[in-house]
Amino acid sequence: MITKVFLNSAHRALRESYEANAKGQYLLAWGKTVPARCNYLADAVLNATAVPMYAATASYGIGETVVTWGRQKACLRESLKGIDNSLSRFFFGSVGAILSPAAARAFEVDSAAEVAATAALVGILGAGIYFAASKIRMPTSVYYSSRSGFVWGWH
16 A cells, blocks of 8 residues: 555644634634645545556456466455555545545545445435425415415415
8 A cells, every 4th residue: 555644744734724723823724724735636646646556466466366266366455455545545635635625634535435335325315305306396375265274376
């Protein structure tokens, strides 16, 4: 796995930003997010360049697994774990560099599969809520009748 030098530096810069914000130094707190953004960007670039290297190692691992009839899978397993970790850190590094370092810090995970599964779940739930809301027909008017009280109307 790739070392977390840039990620740890980003966390340290965010901690300093939070401390400045707690003291009421808002402009200084915002300024301290710039090193965090740069570190997240460096971590994203480093992990993006590591993915092809892990892929090359994974292709060797596939060959080794096929030749040994599945007895030697350690190289393949570690390479796939490295690809998964690097893809997730690339995603969160990009979020931290472009959108918000605090958001990237809050939602960091070590697995791109978790990111994809969470995005799929949120998308499915959002589509379901949108579909249900589009089928509900809201009343367009409310009338008051002295005999029956309030009457809902659809036109």
